[in-house]
Amino acid sequence: MAKHEHVRVAVIGSGFGGLGAAVRLRREGITDFVVLERADSVGGTWRDNSYPGCACDVPSHLYSFSFAPNPDWPRTFSGQRHIRAYLEHVTDTFGIRPHLRLGHEVRKMTWDSEALRWEIETGQGSFSADVVVSATGPLSDPKIPDIEGLAEFPGKVFHSARWDHDYDLTGKRVAMIGTGASAIQIVPAIQPRVGKLTLFQRTPPWVMRRMDRAISGPERWLHRALPVTGTLRRGLLWGIRELQVGAFTKHPNELGLVEKLAKANIAKSIKDPVLRAKLTPSYRIGCKRILLSSTYYPAVAQPNVDVVAAGLREVRGSTLVAADGTETEVDAIIFGTGFHVTDMPIAERVVGAEGKTLAETWKGGMEALRGATAAGFPNFMTVIGPNTGLGNSSMILMIESQLNYMADYLRQLDVLGGRAALAVRPSAVGAWNRKVQARMERTVWKAGGCESWYLDSNGRNTTLWPGTTGEFRRETRQVDLSEYEVVRAPKPVKPAAAKTRAATRKQEAAQ
Numbered sequence: 001m002a003k004h005e006h007v008r009v010a011v012i013g014s015g016f017g018g019l020g021a022a023v024r025l026r027r028e029g030i031t032d033f034v035v036l037e038r039a040d041s042v043g044g045t046w047r048d049n050s051y052p053g054c055a056c057d058v059p060s061h062l063y064s065f066s067f068a069p070n071p072d073w074p075r076t077f078s079g080q081r082h083i084r085a086y087l088e089h090v091t092d093t094f095g096i097r098p099h100l101r102l103g104h105e106v107r108k109m110t111w112d113s114e115a116l117r118w119e120i121e122t123g124q125g126s127f128s129a130d131v132v133v134s135a136t137g138p139l140s141d142p143k144i145p146d147i148e149g150l151a152e153f154p155g156k157v158f159h160s161a162r163w164d165h166d167y168d169l170t171g172k173r174v175a176m177i178g179t180g181a182s183a184i185q186i187v188p189a190i191q192p193r194v195g196k197l198t199l200f201q202r203t204p205p206w207v208m209r210r211m212d213r214a215i216s217g218p219e220r221w222l223h224r225a226l227p228v229t230g231t232l233r234r235g236l237l238w239g240i241r242e243l244q245v246g247a248f249t250k251h252p253n254e255l256g257l258v259e260k261l262a263k264a265n266i267a268k269s270i271k272d273p274v275l276r277a278k279l280t281p282s283y284r285i286g287c288k289r290i291l292l293s294s295t296y297y298p299a300v301a302q303p304n305v306d307v308v309a310a311g312l313r314e315v316r317g318s319t320l321v322a323a324d325g326t327e328t329e330v331d332a333i334i335f336g337t338g339f340h341v342t343d344m345p346i347a348e349r350v351v352g353a354e355g356k357t358l359a360e361t362w363k364g365g366m367e368a369l370r371g372a373t374a375a376g377f378p379n380f381m382t383v384i385g386p387n388t389g390l391g392n393s394s395m396i397l398m399i400e401s402q403l404n405y406m407a408d409y410l411r412q413l414d415v416l417g418g419r420a421a422l423a424v425r426p427s428a429v430g431a432w433n434r435k436v437q438a439r440m441e442r443t444v445w446k447a448g449g450c451e452s453w454y455l456d457s458n459g460r461n462t463t464l465w466p467g468t469t470g471e472f473r474r475e476t477r478q479v480d481l482s483e484y485e486v487v488r489a490p491k492p493v494k495p496a497a498a499k500t501r502a503a504t505r506k507q508e509a510a511q
């Protein structure tokens with residue numbers, strides 16, 4: 001017989017968001033929950049992205065949970081292996097393992113308006129939950145562009161987030177498609193061993209030096225012996241980034257100075273003026289994510305690297321044709337083409353109170369109150385939901401703010417007592433969203449003259465938060481009940497009446 005389990009809370013995903021939610025639930029004294037994870041281990045994006053050179057471009061002492069400081073970060077910008085190990089460590093330290101349901105991909109989730117709970121179908125049995133916390137993350141489903149002829153390519157093809165470690169790139173002719181945050185880490189890592197590397201660059205990124213260094217033994221000792229020093233270090237990293245926010249959100253012209261530094265960085269490594277021109281962006285720095293690397297330009301300047309300043313348009317056999325007509329023959333194609341961010345596949349699997357999927361509800365653009373709750377989806381919240389992303393600081397700060405909101409949401413449900421749900425009022429979502437979008441107009445992401453994955457197909461920025469992390473923390477401290485409608489369960493149905501109702505429904509269905 002198929003398994004069924006009822007829990008108070010079902011968390012979906014076990015990356016930073018899902019694990020953070022799990023720890024927070026336990027710290028709130030809630031143990032009746034599961035974490036549904038489609039893969040066979042925790043880690044989210046830090047499990048899936050194992051490409052050579054993968055590291056975080058936010059300093060580790062800030063890119064970690066405030067409740068789980070790590071005095072032993074090996075580098076200022078630690079690599080994927082260490083971040084993944086940190087998440088495994090958090091899982092063990094906070095007793096999350098018993099709650100994990102690995103290999104449980106959520107196939108469908110439906111709100112039951114009578115029982116006031118979510119019915120969840122997974123690849124391994126079904127669950128029901130009073131509340132769902134969706135922490136599937138915006139960078140979890142790889143995007144490969146629809147390129148004519150790609151299916152017939154005779155060589156190797158893979159995405160940066162699904163690296164094939166069994167494929168040996170040594171001496172091969174390799175095409176790297178895209179020049180985003182992933183690609184600029186991959187290029188310097190593989191350039192020394194490939195035969196020829198052709199970089200398909202549709203839009204050049206702004207790349208600044210990354211001040212990465214090993215964290216010394218005495219520093220680590222100090223953080224272990226005197227934890228307050230780790231806290232101070234984190235506070236300093238946070239404060240500097242908070243001060244930068246105004247330039248991104250209100251005064252993009254102030255970023256001109258940063259642009260000069262970035263141009264100097266190009267000039268330092270790229271002596272060939274033609275290549276330098278190809279690599280120099282024509283939009284305001286910050287409009288797309290500012291990338292950090294001290295090894296990217298030196299690698300691009302190597303004789304075995306070619307930059308095609310155009311997107312990949314077509315594949316003919318083993319020949320790649322760029323939008324400018326350039327033809328290149330290769331053995332392998334690596335797509336560093338990003339993720340389904342504004343069209344997350346999970347949204348198609350969530351069916352709300354009116355029978356509509358989240359994807360249908362969001363077809364005009366994603367929107368949720370305080371990045372968390374969407375109209376028509378009671379007792380459902382997203383971690384790293386709409387307009388919670390950052391251009392310059394640590395997402396862990398935003399995640400922890402959302403977890404404060406989640407904790408208060410659950411407290412409010414407790415206070416209401418009985419069988420109740422909170423359904424966000426469409427007017428509250430609308431008012432929040434109008435405020436966010438009005439502020440967006442002045443930001444560099446909108447006014448900086450570029451196209452980016454921050455914008456959806458309607459040109460609206462539904463991904464980033466146009467303020468400081470401190471401001472978001474204040475906005476998510478508590479649930480304001482006036483923004484919600486309290487939904488009570490219909491009166492308990494007597495068994496006999498229930499039978500009659502079920503029979504009527506059956507009859508109606510048969511007609």
Ligand code: NAP
Binds near residue numbers: 056145178200313
């Ligand atoms: P991305 O930033 O979305 O970059 C995708 C790249 O693919 C862009 O350069 C895009 O060009 C290009 N592209 C798309 N279709 C193409 C085509 N047909 N031909 C040529 N190029 C094409 O993806 P990502 O690099 O994987 O990064 C996604 C996000 O992950 C980042 O913004 C960041 O938030 C996160 N990330 C973080 C780190 C970190 O260190 N913390 C590291 C990696 C990733 P256009 O620019 O013209 O669109």
